[in-house]
Amino acid sequence: MARSLYRxxxxxxxxxxxxxxxxxxGRLLQVLLLFTPLRYQYMNVPASGDMIQxxxxxxxxxxxxxxxxxxxxxxxxxxxxxxxxxGLGAIRSFFLNVVEGVxxxxxxxxxxxxxxxxxxxxxxxxxxxxxxxxxxxxxxxVLLEFERRRTPLPATATGALIFQRIHFYGVQxxxxxxxxxxxxxxxxxxxDTLFFGGKGTLDACPPDAAGCPTYNAFWLFVDLLxxxxxxxxxxxxxxxxxxxLPRLILHFAGMAYGTGFVLFGVYQGIALLLMPLFHLPxxxxxxxxxxxxxxxxxxxxxxxxxxxxxxxxxxDASRLNLIELSVARAVEWAIGAxxxxxxxxxxxxxxxxxxxxxxxTPLIRPDATAWVMTLAAVIAGVGYIPLDIMLARWNATETFxxxxxxxxxxxxxxxxxxxxxxxxxxxLYTWVTGLIGSPITDWETVLHTSLAAFSIGVLLVGIYLTIxxxxxxxxxxxxxxxxxxxxxxxxxxxxxxxxxxxxxDELVAGHITxxxxxxxxxxxxxxxxxxxx
Numbered sequence: 210m211a212r213s214l215y216r217x218x219x220x221x222x223x224x225x226x227x228x229x230x231x232x233x234x235g236r237l238l239q240v241l242l243l244f245t246p247l248r249y250q251y252m253n254v255p256a257s258g259d260m261i262q263x264x265x266x267x268x269x270x271x272x273x274x275x276x277x278x279x280x281x282x283x284x285x286x287x288x289x290x291x292x293x294x295x296g297l298g299a300i301r302s303f304f305l306n307v308v309e310g311v312x313x314x315x316x317x318x319x320x321x322x323x324x325x326x327x328x329x330x331x332x333x334x335x336x337x338x339x340x341x342x343x344x345x346x347x348x349x350x351v352l353l354e355f356e357r358r359r360t361p362l363p364a365t366a367t368g369a370l371i372f373q374r375i376h377f378y379g380v381q382x383x384x385x386x387x388x389x390x391x392x393x394x395x396x397x398x399x400x401d402t403l404f405f406g407g408k409g410t411l412d413a414c415p416p417d418a419a420g421c422p423t424y425n426a427f428w429l430f431v432d433l434l435x436x437x438x439x440x441x442x443x444x445x446x447x448x449x450x451x452x453x454l455p456r457l458i459l460h461f462a463g464m465a466y467g468t469g470f471v472l473f474g475v476y477q478g479i480a481l482l483l484m485p486l487f488h489l490p491x492x493x494x495x496x497x498x499x500x501x502x503x504x505x506x507x508x509x510x511x512x513x514x515x516x517x518x519x520x521x522x523x524x525d526a527s528r529l530n531l532i533e534l535s536v537a538r539a540v541e542w543a544i545g546a547x548x549x550x551x552x553x554x555x556x557x558x559x560x561x562x563x564x565x566x567x568x569x570t571p572l573i574r575p576d577a578t579a580w581v582m583t584l585a586a587v588i589a590g591v592g593y594i595p596l597d598i599m600l601a602r603w604n605a606t607e608t609f610x611x612x613x614x615x616x617x618x619x620x621x622x623x624x625x626x627x628x629x630x631x632x633x634x635x636x637l638y639t640w641v642t643g644l645i646g647s648p649i650t651d652w653e654t655v656l657h658t659s660l661a662a663f664s665i666g667v668l669l670v671g672i673y674l675t676i677x678x679x680x681x682x683x684x685x686x687x688x689x690x691x692x693x694x695x696x697x698x699x700x701x702x703x704x705x706x707x708x709x710x711x712x713x714d715e716l717v718a719g720h721i722t723x724x725x726x727x728x729x730x731x732x733x734x735x736x737x738x739x740x741x742x
Contacts, residue, residue, distance in 0.1 A: 219285050220304040226278040231345035233270040237263045239341035249335040296360035299368030305357045306376035312350035313380055317439050319343045321432055329428035377447040378459050384440040391436045392511040397504050399429040401497035413498030444522055453531045460519050465544045467515025472552050472589055474509025480585035487577035539613035546596035547620045553590025558665040559583045565657040615682050618673055625669025632662030
């Protein structure tokens with residue numbers, strides 16, 4: 210305990226001093242960058258006093274950090290030399306991985322969202338502050354990565370590997386969220402700038418607007434590439450990890466995340482194709498404008514990218530024997546089928562809601578847009594039906610699809626139960642409050658929505674509970690072990706009462722043979738009989 214507290218103290222002092230030194234470096238860089246062409250045109254050149262203060266702060270802080278931090282780092286190295294387990298401990302792994310992970314996130318976010326984001330949107334602003342944050346954070350991440358690689362972790366370093374996996378998998382998830390935001394913000398204006406000359410953005414501007422945003426296609430592409438490379442790169446760094454459970458959970462969850470975007474993009478694309486059938490105009494600003502309500506390109510392309518990357522990592526996991534390839538494919542199809550089913554049944558519920566609205570008094574007619582969205586959802590999700598049939602056939606003939614089939618059925622059954630319960634409760638609540646003279650606001654719409662949800666829940670539970678019972682999905686795959694039929698051999702009282710000395714005496718006297726003596730000795734000492742003696 211005392212040694213662990215000592216190491217915690219050493220790492221805390223080293224990390225705090227290192228972060229403080231990087232902060233003062235950033236302050237100096239911010240002043241120096243204001244003397245370069247990167248300075249915003251409306252910002253003044255720093256006065257000599259600001260420059261002197263930044264230099265003095267940098268010099269003093271780095272001298273103090275070098276002396277005190279160097280001393281504590283020397284103590285750390287000496288501790289690692291005296292105790293070989295110190296370099297593989299959880300305390301060292303915690304500090305190195307957590308601080309490095311935060312540094313990487315700060316580096317990627319400040320560069321992508323501020324520096325490259327301003328250049329991509331042609332919006333005037335100061336980028337020197339973001340650069341002054343990015344460079345020290347990047348330097349800190351590089352130093353910590355170099356230190357982390359000095360002591361590779363073996364598979365037996367369980368505690369240290371936990372923090373390393375939190376670093377790699379956690380940062381990878383955060384980077385995925387960053388890629389999501391950047392893709393949804395940049396891909397649409399990139400297409401609008403390259404193929405339509407910015408017309409979609411221009412048409413989306415209000416008539417009395419002072420000016421419309423303009424974009425630089427090159428920097429838009431660089432910004433997307435910046436986020437995507439860091440996200441994919443973190444997956445590449447973790448490609449040799451053999452931790453089956455966290456790796457497969459991350460990969461399958463990421464694939465489901467991407468599949469959701471693919472389905473949403475398909476849904477938006479089908480809605481665009483249906484709009485002319487309902488005499489609805491298609492305007493470019495609704496597809497490529499900065500407030501595009503029918504942008505299908507961004508979610509579709511992003512979803513395909515994410516699904517493709519995680520399928521690649523799943524194939525890599527199968528090469529490491531973390532999962533069988535056939536099982537991985539079955540789970541992939543089950544995930545796609547479950548998400549498509551959610552889209553399909555949501556469309557069915559929306560259709561039922563529109564019909565209830567039509568049948569209400571006074572008559573309320575859903576507009577053409579409502580019917581377009583309804584049909585688009587049903588068409589986008591109807592592909593789950595052949596996937597359902599395919600999974601059922603695999604489950605009937607192949608053992609590898611059993612888990613995927615069970616997960617698919619139970620997910621739809623669980624979703625149906627929740628929809629049935631919540632929709633039924635809300636419908637009953639709305640009806641009772643209206644009956645006693647205390648109706649809620651817009652009670653008819655709420656009642657129609659909850660009744661539609663309740664009806665879809667009843668259908669889902671009825672269909673998939675029947676399937677689950679028919680396919681015996683609630684029964685366990687494994688059978689209970691059978692009781693042993695071997696009858697234990699009970700020693701006779703004569704043999705059990707013999708002592709080792711009596712057995713040896715009879716053997717020496719020649720009253721018993723060697724084999725009989727050996728059998729008695731083994732019986733007395735409970736030793737198993739040798740085979741083939």
